[in-house]
Amino acid sequence: MIDNAILKNVAKHISLDQDETAYFLSILKQKKYPKKSNILKEGEICHTINFVQSGTLRAFYRDTEGKESTIMFAISDWWITDMSCFISQQPAMLNIETIEESTIFHLQKEDLDELYIKIPKFERFFRVIMQNAYIREQLRVIQNLSLSAEQRYHIFLNKYPQVAQQVTQKQIASYLGITPEFLSMIRSNKNK
Amino acid sequence: MIDNAILKNVAKHISLDQDETAYFLSILKQKKYPKKSNILKEGEICHTINFVQSGTLRAFYRDTEGKESTIMFAISDWWITDMSCFISQQPAMLNIETIEESTIFHLQKEDLDELYIKIPKFERFFRVIMQNAYIREQLRVIQNLSLSAEQRYHIFLNKYPQVAQQVTQKQIASYLGITPEFLSMIRSNKNK
DNA sequence: GCAATTTCTTAAACTACATTATTTTTTTAG
DNA sequence: CTAAAAAAATAATGTAGTTTAAGAAATTGC
Numbered sequence: 001m002i003d004n005a006i007l008k009n010v011a012k013h014i015s016l017d018q019d020e021t022a023y024f025l026s027i028l029k030q031k032k033y034p035k036k037s038n039i040l041k042e043g044e045i046c047h048t049i050n051f052v053q054s055g056t057l058r059a060f061y062r063d064t065e066g067k068e069s070t071i072m073f074a075i076s077d078w079w080i081t082d083m084s085c086f087i088s089q090q091p092a093m094l095n096i097e098t099i100e101e102s103t104i105f106h107l108q109k110e111d112l113d114e115l116y117i118k119i120p121k122f123e124r125f126f127r128v129i130m131q132n133a134y135i136r137e138q139l140r141v142i143q144n145l146s147l148s149a150e151q152r153y154h155i156f157l158n159k160y161p162q163v164a165q166q167v168t169q170k171q172i173a174s175y176l177g178i179t180p181e182f183l184s185m186i187r188s189n190k191n192k
Numbered sequence: 193m194i195d196n197a198i199l200k201n202v203a204k205h206i207s208l209d210q211d212e213t214a215y216f217l218s219i220l221k222q223k224k225y226p227k228k229s230n231i232l233k234e235g236e237i238c239h240t241i242n243f244v245q246s247g248t249l250r251a252f253y254r255d256t257e258g259k260e261s262t263i264m265f266a267i268s269d270w271w272i273t274d275m276s277c278f279i280s281q282q283p284a285m286l287n288i289e290t291i292e293e294s295t296i297f298h299l300q301k302e303d304l305d306e307l308y309i310k311i312p313k314f315e316r317f318f319r320v321i322m323q324n325a326y327i328r329e330q331l332r333v334i335q336n337l338s339l340s341a342e343q344r345y346h347i348f349l350n351k352y353p354q355v356a357q358q359v360t361q362k363q364i365a366s367y368l369g370i371t372p373e374f375l376s377m378i379r380s381n382k383n384k
Numbered sequence: 385g386c387a388a389t390t391t392c393t394t395a396a397a398c399t400a401c402a403t404t405a406t407t408t409t410t411t412t413a414g
Numbered sequence: 415c416t417a418a419a420a421a422a423a424t425a426a427t428g429t430a431g432t433t434t435a436a437g438a439a440a441t442t443g444c
Contacts, residue, residue: 061334061337061338063338067338069334069337069338071330071333071334083323083326083327083330084327084330084331087323087327093334116316120312120315120316123312123315123316123319124308124312124315124319126319126323127315127316127318127319127322130319130322130323130325130326131275131279131318131322133322133326133330134275134322134325134326134329135275135276135279137326137329137330137332137333138263138275138276138325138329139276140329140333141263141329141332141333141336142253142261142263142285144333144336144337144369145253145261145336145366145369146253146255146259146261148400148401149400149401150400168420168421168422169421169422170420170421170422174337177336177337178400178401178402179401179402179403180421180422180423181401181402181403181404181422181423181424181425182400182401182402183422184422184423184424185401185423185424185425187422187423188423188424340430340431341430341431342430360390360391360392361391361392362390362391362392370430370431370432371431371432371433372391372392372393373392373393373394373395373431373432373433373434374430374431374432375392376392376393376394377393377394377395377431379392379393380393380394
C-alpha cells in the first residue's frame, strides 16, 4: 500500500479496522509538489490539514515590513497547517511552502469534521496530536523567554538535525528569532 | 449545584447526560487554596489537570540562575497544568501557584485516562481544549518572534485586562520576557 | 498600626542582538 | 556551462533591552 506512512502514523495512537481504514484513505488527497511550491498563502482560507509523506515544508509568518518568522518546519511523518485559521476558517496568517519536492496528504476541514462523527476514535488521535503540538509550542515559549540565541541554536541542532541540514541558515535564523548575520557570528564563534 | 462553572465549561463542547455528569463530578476533587499556595513545584510529579473555579493562578519556569519566566496565568474557567509532565508523568519543569485565594477542581491522571474510556466524548472535549491551547501558544511564539516588548505589552493588556489588574508588574514582565525595570520604562513612556 | 519586606521607579553603564554595507561563496535557471 | 540571483561571512555602527544601584511607594506580617 502506498499510503503506508500515514497509516503507521495513525496507528501510533489508535487502531482502525479494514472499513475504517478504507474510509479514512478515501477522504485523503495525495499530491506531489515540486520544490518551493506554495501550499498555503496568507490571506487565503486554509482548507486542509496536511500530512507530510515525504519532503520538507516550512510555515512562516510575514510581518508588515516583510520580515519572516519561521513558525515550524515539517518533515516526513509530521502534520502541518495554520491551525488557527483551519479551525476558524478565517484568512490564514501563515504561509506554508515546500523546501524540497514533497508528497502531501491533504485532509479537508469538512471531511475531518465528518470523520470525527463517523469514527470517533479520531477525536482521540487528534487529541494526542494537538496535545503534543501544545507541549512543543509551550516548550518553545519557555526557551524563547529564558535562553540566549546561541543556546536556542544548539538545542535546535540537537532536536532537529535532519531539518538543520535541509534548510538555509536564513531560515534557521528566522526560526530562532535572530538575523542571519547574527547566526553567522554564533556559528563562527563555535568553530573556534 | 455548586459545580456549575466546570459543567458549563464542559458543556461548551460536549453534552453529558445525568449519569455521565454524575460520574464526571465523582472523579473531581474540589479544593480551596489561600493566596500564594503552591499547587505544583518543579521536580514533583504532576498528578492532576486543574480547572479554576475561582481565583487566579500562575505557572512559571525558574531557570538555573533563579530567573522566573511566567508561562501562563489562569483565571476562572481556565484549565491549567504542566501538560508535558502531566502526560509523561516525569518531574515537573513548572511551578504553579495561586496569586489569590482560589478554588480548584483537580482531575487525576488515572481518572482522566479512565474517563476517556468510559465516556469517549471527553476525547472530543480535551481535543478542543488542547487545540485551543496549541493555537494560543503558537500565536505567542509568533508575537515573541515578531513584535517589540512594547507591542507585546499592549496586546497583553487588551487580551487579558482582568489578569493585568490582579498580578504584579514583575509577573507581567516575566510573562513578556523582559525585566520589571524595562516594563516600568515602557509604561512611563506610554503615559506621556 | 508599625516595621519589614517586596514592588515600582528612575537613571547610568552595559550587552546581546539588529542594521547597514561590502565581499565571497553557493545555488539556480536557462 | 555560464550569468544572475540568493545565501553566507565579516565588520562597523546602532539600539532594544539588561544590569546595577538607590530611593520611593505599596504590601505584608505580626
